Amino acid sequence: MARYEEVSVHGYEEFCNAVSERKGKDVFVYFSGDKDEQGTSWCPDCVKAEPVVRGEMAHLREGSVFIYCQVGDRPYWKDPKNDFKKNLKLSGVPTLLRYGTPQKLVEEECFKADLVRMMFTED
Numbered sequence: 001m002a003r004y005e006e007v008s009v010h011g012y013e014e015f016c017n018a019v020s021e022r023k024g025k026d027v028f029v030y031f032s033g034d035k036d037e038q039g040t041s042w043c044p045d046c047v048k049a050e051p052v053v054r055g056e057m058a059h060l061r062e063g064s065v066f067i068y069c070q071v072g073d074r075p076y077w078k079d080p081k082n083d084f085k086k087n088l089k090l091s092g093v094p095t096l097l098r099y100g101t102p103q104k105l106v107e108e109e110c111f112k113a114d115l116v117r118m119m120f121t122e123d
Helices: 014-019 044-059 074-078 083-088 106-111 111-122
Strands: 005-010 027-032 065-070 093-099 104-106
Touching: 005 014, 014 027, 014 065, 014 083, 027 044, 044 106, 044 111, 074 104, 093 106, 104 106, 104 111, 106 111
Parallel strands: 005 065, 027 065
Antiparallel strands: 027 093, 093 104
């Protein structure tokens, strides 16, 4: 039995639904560029960060939620008016954040296992 719940969503609406269904839980969200049929993201930093983030998921607290959110294709992400930039104030992908808190790691910070582990373990 997994100690945490993992959810995969695509797009802003699915992200919002996933979060609202898990109110009151400790929610971590990893935002990544969309993946192609081979499972490779158009975002090279996302490709580099994902194994680091996944490698630290063993440190997620019991009962927490990990949401893997694909933000869309490159043209959508580059649009400054996309919902993720407008409503969540995301500035780059990959981004790992603890939902409802100011805690977040952006781009190269997601390459650092110690920072990811701190995000998952500190209050």
